[in-house]
Amino acid sequence: MPVHLVMQAFMLLLSYELAEAAPPIAKPNCKSSCGNLQIPYPFGIGPECYLDKWFEIVCNGTGGSAQAFITSIDKEVRQIIIGNNPSTNNFIEPTVQVQVPTIYSQHCKYAGNHSIVNITGSPFHFSHYHNAFISVGCDNNAIIDNIFPKVFGCESDCKKDMKVDKKVKCSGFNCCESTNIPSNLQAFDVRFRSRNKSNDEEGGIKHCKYAFLADKGWLEKSKRDPSSVQYWEYVPVVLEWAIFLRNNNSRKLYHFLEGGRKVRCFISDENKDYFYSFFCHCAPGYKGNPYVDGGCEDINECEDHLHNCKNKLDCENTEGGYNCEKRKSKLKIVIVGFGTGLGVLFLPTTWVLYKLIKKKIEIKLKKKFFKKNGGLLLQQQLSSTKNNVQNTKLFNSKELKKATDHFSKDRIIGKGGQGTVYKGMLGDGQIIAIKKCNIVDKANLEHFINEIVILSQINHRNVVKLLGCCLETEVPLLIYEFIPNGTLFQYIHEENEGVQLTWAMRLKIAIEIAGALSYLHSAASLPIYHRDIKSTNILLDEKYRAKVADFGTSKIVKIDQTHVTTVVQGTFGYLDPEYFQTGQFTEKSDVYSFGVVLVELLTGEKPVSSTRSEEGRSLSTYFILSMNENHLFDILDDCVREEGDKEDIIIVANLAKKCLHLNGKERPTMGEVAMELQGIQKKDTNGQENYEELHNVRSKEIDPSYACSTTTQSYSEIASSSSSIVLPSSSFKSL
Structure with missing residues (x-):
């Protein structure tokens, strides 16, 4: 019995010493957990236990049922990761998993629970890698709101004749999903629309619709059916975070960098208003919390099976690493020496075998990557x-x-x-x-x-x-x-000490872009819709010839197809309003985007700008309003006004206006656009003018429906009306 008591005491003492030897995760004299959740610094519970108010944690309750909340964003915390994967010790982005409410449309029985999640200005943002966007409902077009200048969302319906992939939970029948959400998202709100435009116009069938962001890992592990979202109030969402420091807090930054070789910190390249953003992790070979003194300890790769040695006996742990060559006994040295001697005799054969094995391994690895x-x-x-x-x-x-x-x-x-x-x-x-x-x-x-x-x-x-x-x-x-000379956007909107785009160069570039798009739409073996025409996707070569680039979101269509139905995505300012409403992208959607680029070339203005008046935030709106008010020459770029022929400028402006027509069917084809622009260039080259064609272009009255809406009604009113054609000016108040 006494021996048993002594052994118990010894084991308790040993476990106590091991616990004391474990690297700290919190500041000294601070709680390191809330219930079953570990709270690592810079997060902390209580005064002086967290880095700043952004990372303050409040623990409600006791024991395993206690709940932790981040007070700065008022969210319950489920998990905090500070930069090292706890299972593999590989570096990962620091994250925190929090509970976020789901969003319901106004037609749900849960009316009033539609809540916007806004963490703008905080060091947290929704992880685009770890989260998925899911929306549930019939006749549903769900768009994440206020992510200017991008458009992002998904669509679902409940038609009986829909083909449903039973292996995919959210395949478009009553539920849609997108896993590639926008990066650096800090405000999450959803705008619900009807997929059927007539339903929006006539009131239609008012379906209840839901949307939420959720941790992809949680969705996979829990195996929950997203269509049962009406029974959920909160879902776990992953936020990425970093530490914000101003210059007067540089001592704190230096403190984190003092970890030497045990700590690695990443400081943002941006320095806005003397404002730094950074995060740290334990260096390879170490684990723990890099934000506290002594928080990173050496990993024993030999004990933790993290080595590549043939067996554990060959592994020797070192500070920050390991090696597979322990000190050999004299007998081992003799054996190795004898083996080496034999090896020399068979060296040619051994070398050939080594090369063959290495080649097979490389081939196998390449096949693996090729498949992946x-x-x-x-x-x-x-x-x-x-x-x-x-x-x-x-x-x-x-x-x-x-x-x-x-x-x-x-x-x-x-x-x-x-x-x-x-x-x-x-x-x-x-x-x-x-x-x-x-x-x-x-x-x-x-x-x-x-x-x-x-x-x-x-x-x-x-x-x-x-x-x-x-x-x-x-x-x-x-x-x-x-392509050496950068993007068209840089030459239009950024200061260049070298080449400035003349009127002749602008006209030539417009012709080249139009010709390329005309080729894609009608001359390629199968029609191709680019779907992301904008000045940043137009490159200029050494002779300043235009090169259309970035076909990552393009679509090949069949000869007899008139459109493709896709998840709405694109860039505000260039996005065809008809596509935004219907989700159907046609060749005329590319024409609209080209029209915006053409207006950029004429005016030197950006597609969306907060410096313009509220009703003219969108360049297409600003341009058409100016033309309708006979102020075209007031908004032109200086070089266009000074160098361009007045009659040619009017032709190009009217052509741009036609490209921006609300009704895609009324827009010209890219082939027609290319021919009209080439006619101007040919006239300028030959010093001759086709008066009949010029007269037709100038004398044609532009229908008022070409003009963008100038109403001052609210964003929601415009979004639900059939006459809306571009994102109205009220949507840019956040700029």
């Missing part, structure tokens, strides 16, 4: 089209690494939602642009594969040329011809 990166999907897509990628080269990873100096940060020439673009030089001296996917998920892979399929079928001097792709790397790569 959508190679099978690409083959399927190409087999379903008439053309193949005979002119598209398959680059190898070694060649591309060498071309970009192992994808050095110095070679980055652009970043976007789908990927990062690097500048590289091949062995033969050819300069190329390489697009590397940011995140390997299904949505981004489909964009990349779609772009390969689209561009492989395009052969036009004013469309950026796809040279090839590489799918044998960890993330897929697309290789293009390098």
Whole structure:
């Protein structure tokens, strides 16, 4: 009995010492948990226990039923991750999982529970990687509100003849889902519309509709059916976070960086009003909380089975790492020496075997990446089209690494939602642009594969040329011809010390864009709708020729198709209002977007701007109102007004106005637009004028329905009316 008591005491003492030796997660003398939830610093409970008020936690209740709340955003907390995956110890973005209410439409029995979630100005934002957007309801078009300048949402219906994929919970029947939500989202509100335009006009059948953001991991693990959302009040949502510090708090920043080799911190490149954003994690080989002194401790890879040694006995733990070569006994040294001697005799054979095995491993790995990166999907897509990628080269990873100096940060020439673009030089001296996917998920892979399929079928001097792709790397790569002079947006809206766009150059660029779009719509083997025409997607080469780029969201359509029905997405200012209302994208939707670019070339104004009057925030509205009031020449860019022929400018302005018609059927085709612009250029070149054609263009009265609505009614009123054509000025009050 005494021995048993002594052993118990010893084990208690040992467990106490081990607990004391564990790295701290909270500040000294501060609570490190609330119920079953761990509260790591910079979060904290009580005065002096959190970094600042943004990270203050209040713990309500006791024991395992206690609930933690972030007071700054008034949300219940379910999990906090500070930068290291607890199961693999790999670095991940710091996140916090919170409970967020669902949103109901005004026709639900839960009327009054429609609540906007707004965490603007906080260090938190909704994770675009971890969350999914889901909406439930019939005849439903759900759009996330106030995410200017993007449009994002999904559609669902309950028609009896709908084809339903039973394997997918939200396939469009009473429920729709999108996993690629906008990044840096801080305010979440949803606007519900009817998919059937007549229902909006006539009051129609008022269906109850729901929408919410939810943690994808939670949805998968819980196996809940989203269509039962009417019984949920809150759902778990993942927020990403960072630490905000101003210059006068730089001591705190330096304190975090003092972790030396045990801590890695990432500081934002932006410095607005002396404002820094950063987050940290324990360096590879360490685990714990990087935000507290001594919070990162060495990982024993040998004990935790995180080593690559043949067996545990060969593993030796070191500070921040391990090695697989323990000190060998004399007998071991003799054995190794003897084995080495034999190895020398069989070295040629061994070397050949090594090379063969290595080659097989590399081939297997490349096949694995090819499959993971959508190679099978690409083959399927190409087999379903008439053309193949005979002119598209398959680059190898070694060649591309060498071309970009192992994808050095110095070679980055652009970043976007789908990927990062690097500048590289091949062995033969050819300069190329390489697009590397940011995140390997299904949505981004489909964009990349779609772009390969689209561009492989395009052969036009004013469309950026796809040279090839590489799918044998960890993330897929697309290789293009390098276009050296940036985007059209930069030359129109940003100061350039070098070349300024003259009237002749603007007209030439407009003709080239129109010609490329005309080719896509009517001359390609199958019609192609670009779906994202804007000045940032128009590149300029060394001779300032226009090159249409970024076909990630483009669609190939059948010869007999007049439109494609898709989830509404695009960029405010360029988005066809008819497409926004119906979800049906036609070739005339590209015409509308081109019309906005044409107005940009004429006026030098941005598609959406808070510096203009409220009713003219949208450039299309501003332009048409100015024309109707005979103020066209008051809004033109200086070089256009000074260099352009007055009659030519009027022709181009009327053409832009026709492209912006509310009714897509009344807009010209891109072929007609290209011909009319070419007529102006030809006249300027030959010094002659087609007076009959010019007279027809000028004398044609523009129907009032061309003009954007100038009403001052509320956003919700305009959104539900059939006459709305662009996002009204009231929607830009947040700018």
